[in-house]
Each structure stands twice: as structure tokens, then as C-alpha cells.
Amino acid sequence: MIDSPPVSVDAEAAALAAATAARHSYSKLIAFLAARTRDVAGAEDALSEALAVALTEWPRSGVPRAPDAWLLTVARRKLVDGLRRRRLDEAASAHLQWLAELRGDNDDEQAAWPDRRLGLLFACAHPGIAPELHAPLMLQVVLGFDAASIASAFLVSPATMAQRLVRAKTKIRQAGIGFEVPPGDALRERLSAVLDAIYAAYCEGWSDPVGADARRRNLADEAIWLGRLVASLLPDEGESLGLLALMLHTHARRDARRNAAGDYVPLSEQDPARWDAPLVDDAEALLHRANRCAGAPGRFQLEAAVQSAHAMRRRSGVIDWPAIERLYDALCELTASPVAALNRAVALAETQGPAAGLAALDVLAADARLADYQPHWAARAELLARSGRVDAAQQAYAQAIGLERDPAVRRHLQQRLAALPV
Amino acid sequence: MEYMLLIYSDPNGFDKLSPSQQAEGLAAYGAYHEALKKAGVLKNSNRLRPASAATTVRLQSGKTQVLDGPYAETREQLGGYFMIDVPDLDAALSWAARCPGAAHGSVEVRPVWAM
DSSP states (O other): OOOOOOHHHHHHHHHHHHHHHHHHHHHHHHHHHHHHHOOHHHHHHHHHHHHHHHHHHHHHHOOOSSHHHHHHHHHHHHHHHHHHHTOOOHHHHHHHHHHHHOOOSSHHHHTTSOOOHHHHHHHHTOTTSOHHHHHHHHHHHTTOOOHHHHHHHTTOOHHHHHHHHHHHHHHHHHTTOOOOOOOHHHHHHHHHHHHHHHHHHHHHHHTOTTOOSHHHHHHHHHHHHHHHHHHHHSTTOHHHHHHHHHHHHHHTTTGGGBOTTSOBOOGGGSOGGGSOHHHHHHHHHHHHHHHTSSSOOOHHHHHHHHHHHHHTHHHHSSOOHHHHHHHHHHHHHHHOOHHHHHHHHHHHHHHHOHHHHHHHHHHHTTOGGGTTOHHHHHHHHHHHHHTTOHHHHHHHHHHHHHHOOOHHHHHHHHHHHHTSOO | OEEEEEEEEOTTTGGGSOHHHHHHHHHHHHHHHHHHHHTTOEEEEEEOOOGGGOEEEEEETTEEEEEESOSSOOSSEEEEEEEEEOSSHHHHHHHHHHSTHHHHEEEEEEEOOOO
16 A cells, blocks of 8 residues: 655645745746835845745645746735835835736736846946945845855855845835846946846855855856846847856866865866866857957956966867967956956966066056955965065965965965975 | 954864974964054954963952863864954954964954943
């Protein structure tokens, strides 16, 4: 005789279905609900209440055929309740009217919902919101990350991060920040803020190479998901493809950054066989597509091209430093970023020798933005060592070691320091 | 604003390291110390002897008690501190993350409450 399946299996299946529905439709539903009311926090509350209802009802009634539509209907009801509770002003009654007309019950209409996610991303990266909050806001609003995980990733106290996110959402509502995708020329400018924020999230996730923090490893994957979303919604924008190519190139090397002993391996010493070949191929294809888009290549296309030049080593065995130098020239001209200038100096040292690289670094030494930037000191130390200036190299290595967060990189720098001739 | 970065770690952890690892660990602290100085944010810093070297004084029912060591033995003990002066908590956290103590233990960041 076969035992009937225990209730917990159903409960688990229902919980899984709810979680899957949430994962797939969270950003879509938030964007759709908040686009009209501009009340992101209200939409989040309503949707999380709807999810809680789903988790208690679905195990009994079964998972509905269109979970998204079901969630929307319940969330809409919660929003209406919330608006009623808060006493009505004129704007609220207009929203109520809109909500009353909105139907999510019918699955056929699900396809007709406009996808407002791109607009939501643009709202999160609006110039009226502090740039350092763009990425945290996207992670919370579009992907549903909690404030504490975001705070850890961005090295901010959880209480502070929660407060900043609340303030930013209030600003969206009170200042009437729109969920429209900007038209024409404004699109490129505003898009760059969206892409910058996605890349910031990616970089925070990337800086946890051992994957010790599961939430952070997730962050890099989630940023790629956002990158894919933007690339699919704006397939003719070179920069949206460029950013995705850049992230995929970098992501392809995530396992090659450490050897079996857990030691840090710099890019130029990584074994290309340990790179994720399908990801590299994806990145290359995206970059080719980006290069065919209208307009001059932007920051992310150029940076992806640099990574592509490094990736060529898997076939040719050599790094194309002259190409990398030219790309950093273009990046310096385009962005005036001190980090691009630093990388240009490193490329220059490869094409023209360490003296040329050091001369370029000396020009940068006065830039206060690089004073506490570890890679600046590591690059300087490396070039000083190659030029035989051992004392100065020792000091620069010590500075780099003192500024590094990652113990594996710190050990690597200490080994370089110890290997200097006495 | 002044912040105290308090390093908590296993006091026996250091003894378990090989001599070369110990040298590497001390050098990492030395480099961190120098980086704080160079950035102009360091006020003061020191190591502390383990809690086994501590003596605790407390007045109980009007009588002074002197006891060896701390009351509770915990795995992580206060092992040292860096007092820094930085513009805000974000800056203090970014220095705390660079402290070698964040890797082998934990670093508590406390704002100084001036008297």
C-alpha cells in the first residue's frame, strides 16, 4: 500500500511555487503597481502581504493556474485597503479608481500587462536620488533584497541602509519621480546611471571570491540577471550589451581567481582552461552585437573590449597589451576616471617598459581619489620592483597591504614583498 | 568623528599559527597601522595582553573585590584597538573592513562618546 504523501510535501510544493512566482514576478508586479501610485514602499508591503496569504492558502486550495495574476489581485486589494486607511486626498482617490479598474484575475490579461520594470530601474537611478543609493535601491525594489544584506554588501550599517532606502522611496513618491523610460537623447544619459548601478552591485558581489557569504555571491548573479533584463529590454543600446559582456567576461573567471590552496591568482597568471568557456563565448557575441549598435562605444563597451583582449589569451597564449593601452586611452578621454588612468599606466608599462608606466603613475600620485585605493599602490610597487627601486617598492607594497580587505590578496602582496631582493 | 575599532579574536589563535604565518600576521597589522597613519586618521592604537593576564576590580556590597581574569571566559576576547578620527560611520566601516582582525576575528566599531 502506498502512503498518501504527507501534508508537508504539499506545503513545501506550495511554498516553492509561491517563491518561484515571487522570483519571476516580483519586479514585474512591483513596477506595475508602483508605476501609477509611485508608492514603492506601499507596493512592497502589499506584495509581501499577498505572498503571505498565498503561502497559507495555496497549500489548501492548490497553486492557481496563473500565480502572478492571483498575487496581483490580492496585492491590489491590500493596496486599496492601505490607501483607504490613509485617508483620501485627491491623488489617492484617482489611484483607487485606477486600482478598481485594474484586473489581474483573468490570466489572458496577464500578457497584456505592460512591463514597467525598465521604468522602475530608471526611477531607482533617477538623478534626484543620490548615486550611491541607486544600486541598493534597485536591489531592494526590483529584486526584493532585505536592507541588512544590502548593507553588508555595501559596507554600511544595516540601520543606516534601511533609513536611506526608506528616504529614497519617500522621495520617489513625494517628488513625483516618474517611471517613464526617458525619450531620445535623455535615454543614453539616464541609462548610464542605471548601468552604473547594476555594475556597482556586480562589483560588490564579485569582491567575495570564496563565496563565503552566500548572499553576496548571489549579488553578482542577480546583477547579471538585471543586466540581462536591461539588455533584453534595450537590445539596440550598445552600452546595455557592453555592460552584460563585461560582467560575463569577469564572471567567467570567478573560479580561476584562486588556486587549489585558496591563494589569490592575478588575471595574467590565471589558467585560461579554468575560465568558463561558454560564458566567454556569450560575452564575445554580446560585444560583437554592441559594436554594431549606433553611436560611439561607451564606457562599458570599452571595458568589455579590454576584458576581451585579456580573454584572447585562451587562444593566442599572449595578452594584446597594445590593444589594451589604446582602449584605456579611449576610456581616459571618455570618463576622466583615475582608475582608467591607473590601468592605462599599467598597460603602458607592458608596451613601453616600467619607466614609462611609473612616469604615468607619478602624474596620478597627487590624485586624492587614489590615495586609499589599494590597486594603485600594488601597481606602483610592482613597477618600482621591476625598475630595481627596492626601497620604494617595499613602502608601496606595505601601503597596498595595509589597504587591502581580502586576506588572500593581502597574503599575495606580502609574498611579493618578501620576494623582493634584499 | 572619533571611532574605536575594537578587535575581538580567539586569544589562542595566534599560537596555533606557524612562525612564518605569525610574522605575516604581525606584518599585516604593521602595514594597516602605517596606512591609517598615512591617511591621517589614526589617533592611537595598541594590542592588549590576553584576558588571562587581566585582573578585575569591583565594589560589591561596599567591599572591594579583586579577582583574577575576567568573569566569563568567551572564545573571542578583546585583543586590541585602533582609535581613528574619520568624517562618518561609513568611513569608519571601510577602515574596519581593512583591519586584519576582520579576517581572523571581528571588529566592533564604536563611536567615542566624548566627555
